[in-house]
Amino acid sequence: MTRVFSGVKPTGHLTLGNYLGAMRRWAAVDQHEADALFCVVDLHALTVDHDPARVRRLSRQSATLLLAAGLDPELCTVFVQSHVDEHARLSYVLECVATDGEMRRMIQYKEKAARERQRQRQRQRGGSVRLSLLTYPVLMAADILAYGAGEVPVGDDQRQHVELARDLAVRFNQRYGHTFVVPRATRPEVAARVMNLQDPASKMGKSDDVGPGIVYLLDEPDVVRKKVMRAVTDSGREVVYDRETRPGLANLLEILAACTGGEPEALSGAYTSYGALKKDTAEAVVEVLRPLQARHKELCADPGHVEGVLRAGAERARGMARPTVDAAYRAIGLLPAVAEAETAGAGAVVTV
DSSP states (O other), X not given: OOEEEEEEOOSSOOBHHHIIIIIHHIIIIIHHHSEEEEEEOGGGGGGSOOOHHHHHHHHHHHHHHHHHTTOOTTTSEXXXXXXXXXXXXXXXXXXXXXXXXXXXXXHHHHHHHHHHHHHHHHTTSTTOOOHHHHHHHHHHHHHHHTTTOSEEEOOGGGHHHHHHHHHHHHHHHHHHOSOSOOOEEEOOTTOOOOBOSSOTTSBOOTTOSOGGGOOBTTOOHHHHHHHHHTXXXXXXXXXXXXXXXXXXXXXXXXXXXXXXXXXXXXXXXXXXXXXXXXXXXXXXXXXXXXXXXXXXXXXXXXXXXXXXXXXXXXHHHHHHHHHHHHHHHHHHTOOOOHHHHHHHHTTOOOOO
């Protein structure tokens, strides 16, 4: 069975885009068809200026929402990245294989570094960025390679990072002996593309500061309705589906289609006014989020259950990752820990 690794970063509240674009598929497809791991990648949230209490709060909320979306710990592994030391252990080893040039060529580093410098200047902190912002793609590679994941479902903006993981795996295997599965990026077949309601040229991202264009998974129904009804549309009156020339309408039609199981182009023919389309889209979003929000409320009332799921998930993930990371340590020339050496001497088979 193919092993799949996916993660969510607790840098903001999860959105309708996260749910329709990824989480719903994880619950409906991936956890049933693959050996799937779903991780709250909290270490990645430390690469920019942050409030520690907020990171903890959003990490717990993200994990709870993953479960509320339908992930079943009996079918998949749900855990928090920092609870499994192997991520950080392997990241340093891979930094010793990566090059400075590779890191600086990362498109997302250039974009995120520019945004972070701007934020720092606005806060009168000098406009500097953290070294971890440059090196975090290596940590992302460690997230993938530690588990021998063969497939990594990602959007186009993350494909470069998976390519880096592939390059590092191949380079390590060639220099130090075969240790890592070489992963490949896959594009989910049934992923909806959800854009910002106020800026349909941009993704509905959870880290954005523009709240009116973003539907958060825990927004109250009336808040959802207000945001959708105020969505930016296009000039003209005819309701047609054209992503290039009518991006505002196309976004609403795609959201409605994702929520109802229809096709955007076919749905466009059912409307003669923008108002009616917005109203139906708003109600469809409210109905899609209703069961998720109800389940989230139940889980919040039983925090011990969520903690137990994360604890068991981390233990399971650790058991999957440790053999690969230990093998990488031995292959690159690090002396085994005493306990490991004694275990190997007692007759255990050690792969190098």
